[in-house]
Amino acid sequence: MASGDFQRAALEHLDALYNFAMYLTRNPPEADDLVQETYLRAFRFSHRFQPGTHLRAWLFQILRNTFLTFYRLRERESALAEDGVPTWDVPMFHDAPEESSSAVEAHTDLERALRRLPEEFRTVLLLAEVEGMALEDVARVLACPVGTVKSRIFRAKERLRGLLRDYAKE
Amino acid sequence: MTPPPYESDESLGARLRAELPRHTAPTHVRAAVAAAAAPARRSTPWLSPVLAAAATALVLGLVFMPMLPRFVHPTEQLVRSVVAEHTRTLMWGSRHSQVIPAALPWLTQESGIGLRQVFAGDDALVFVGAEPVYLDERRGMALYYRDGDGHLLTYVVLPFPGMAILDRWRVPIERGQSRYRPALLRDEGFSTWVWRQGDLACFLVSDMVSAEDAERFKDYFVRVRRATDPVLAQ
Numbered sequence: 048m049a050s051g052d053f054q055r056a057a058l059e060h061l062d063a064l065y066n067f068a069m070y071l072t073r074n075p076p077e078a079d080d081l082v083q084e085t086y087l088r089a090f091r092f093s094h095r096f097q098p099g100t101h102l103r104a105w106l107f108q109i110l111r112n113t114f115l116t117f118y119r120l121r122e123r124e125s126a127l128a129e130d131g132v133p134t135w136d137v138p139m140f141h142d143a144p145e146e147s148s149s150a151v152e153a154h155t156d157l158e159r160a161l162r163r164l165p166e167e168f169r170t171v172l173l174l175a176e177v178e179g180m181a182l183e184d185v186a187r188v189l190a191c192p193v194g195t196v197k198s199r200i201f202r203a204k205e206r207l208r209g210l211l212r213d214y215a216k217e
Numbered sequence: 218m219t220p221p222p223y224e225s226d227e228s229l230g231a232r233l234r235a236e237l238p239r240h241t242a243p244t245h246v247r248a249a250v251a252a253a254a255a256p257a258r259r260s261t262p263w264l265s266p267v268l269a270a271a272a273t274a275l276v277l278g279l280v281f282m283p284m285l286p287r288f289v290h291p292t293e294q295l296v297r298s299v300v301a302e303h304t305r306t307l308m309w310g311s312r313h314s315q316v317i318p319a320a321l322p323w324l325t326q327e328s329g330i331g332l333r334q335v336f337a338g339d340d341a342l343v344f345v346g347a348e349p350v351y352l353d354e355r356r357g358m359a360l361y362y363r364d365g366d367g368h369l370l371t372y373v374v375l376p377f378p379g380m381a382i383l384d385r386w387r388v389p390i391e392r393g394q395s396r397y398r399p400a401l402l403r404d405e406g407f408s409t410w411v412w413r414q415g416d417l418a419c420f421l422v423s424d425m426v427s428a429e430d431a432e433r434f435k436d437y438f439v440r441v442r443r444a445t446d447p448v449l450a451q
Contacts, residue, residue: 054254061250065242079246086250094265157236176230177237204229211224 053093053102057086060106063178067107070173071114073162081117085110104184111170111188160210168203175200292380295418296402296409298352303371303407303422306361324349325450328358330374330417336444338362342370342437350375358447362437370423370437374447377418382411392439399438410438417447 064085068078088109089096096105161169167189174185175196186193224232242250289297325331327349338344345361350373357375364370386400399412403426410421421441425434 058250058254061247062239062241065246066240069240070237075243078240079243079249082242082246083249083253087253090254154238155236157232158238161233161237172233176233179234201226204226207229208224 050093053096054090056102057089057093057106060103061086063103064106064110067173067178068110068114070161070169071111071166081110081114084113084117088113101184101187104180104187107174107178107180107184108188108190115166156211156214160207160214163210164203164206167199168206171196171199172203172207290381290383292382292400292411292418293402293404295353295375295377295380296411296420297404299371299373299375299420300404300407300409300422302350302352302359302373303369304405306359306371307369307424320347324358327356328374329356329376329450330358331448331450332358332446333448334444334446335360336362336372336441339440341365342440345369360445362441364433364437368423368425370421370441372441372445373420373422374414375418375420376416376449378416380411380413380418382413386411388435390435390439392436395439395443397439397442399442408434410434412442414447416449419445419447 061082065078065082068081068085069075072078072081085106089106096102161172164172171185171189174180174188175182180188182193182196186196189196189199321332321335324347336342336344342362342364345363347358347360350357350359352373352375355375355377357373359374360372362370362372382400386402387398388401390397390399397412399410402409402411406426407422407424408426408431410419412419419442421438423434423437425431425437
């Protein structure tokens with residue numbers, strides 16, 4: 048795939064990636080950074096993309112890996128910050144705490160319940176149910192077998208049902 | 218919206234698709250991503266392979282360079298042997314330490330080197346002992362001294378006609394009317410004065426490597442050099 052074609056094809060998934068980023072970060076500035084970082088990486092490593100495979104799944108995989116990388120980094124940094132390490136000049140996602148003023152509020156029980164799911168469960172539901180990805184593509188994004196994806200979807204829905212039941216009782 | 222108590226997988230999936238708000242990328246993100254894409258269109262396809270090849274060559278060079286045979290100057294090679302002898306003496310002492318001048322005939326016979334004059338120590342350096350040595354296939358002689366701070370000095374004489382001393386190694390030393398230009402070589406944390414006397418190569422080794430030790434080490438060189446006159450034994 049030529050470079051220009053690759054970029055045009057990649058840009059078609061911008062909204063889907065941004066939506067996914069919003070549900071992962073729950074924070075518009077962080078989602079902005081995450082999506083931009085994802086595209087920078089995708090363009091930089093476009094030669095690694097194998098034509099014929101799903102570009103959409105590849106981009107989602109980059110986004111999720113980037114999120115996990117920086118998320119873990121942020122967790123380490125926050126632990127270090129207690130020891131006096133300055134909090135300025137920190138990488139992406141470090142500026143805003145998890146529930147900052149810019150965090151998007153959950154308007155429905157479904158959103159609230161989804162937020163409370165562990166990242167693995169939230170991601171699998173977003174990809175398989177919201178984005179409508181094939182299980183094989185979801186497995187590629189998560190770098191796990193299809194069987195694991197099925198299992199996670201089942202468990203995620205169980206957990207989601209439980210949370211929705213709890214909210215209904217409130 | 219209140220969920221039914223036993224919502225099926227299908228209906229839960231449908232709710233997720235229908236009820237979750239969809240976020241679209243803001244204009245500034247769209248513009249930033251598009252701008253990031255623009256330079257890539259002007260990318261040079263040959264650059265990555267060239268850079269990769271250059272990086273590979275650099276890494277291979279760094280990996281294999283230590284394995285390549287390195288030219289060692291014969292004088293440096295000899296200095297290494299002398300330093301090794303000095304280190305051995307530091308750790309285990311001399312093997313056949315003898316006191317000059319009682320042992321001089323025996324020492325000359327064993328080393329092939331005679332001493333017309335020898336530095337037997339003074340207020341700064343105490344003579345410790347002497348013994349024949351065999352370094353780099355050369356028979357020679359080693360004399361040992363110790364200064365007031367406990368530094369061991371090893372003076373070694375070996376036959377080496379025409380030993381080359383590079384000009385860049387030389388250090389000028391002036392003491393009164395006397396002027397010397399011995400070479401100073403450093404190896405394994407030791408300093409070694411190297412000079413020629415006829416067909417003999419002379420070495421004075423110590424662990425005096427710091428800047429403040431340098432002047433003292435010069436002084437020790439002058440003391441030994443002035444008072445020692447080795448020759449090849451007949």
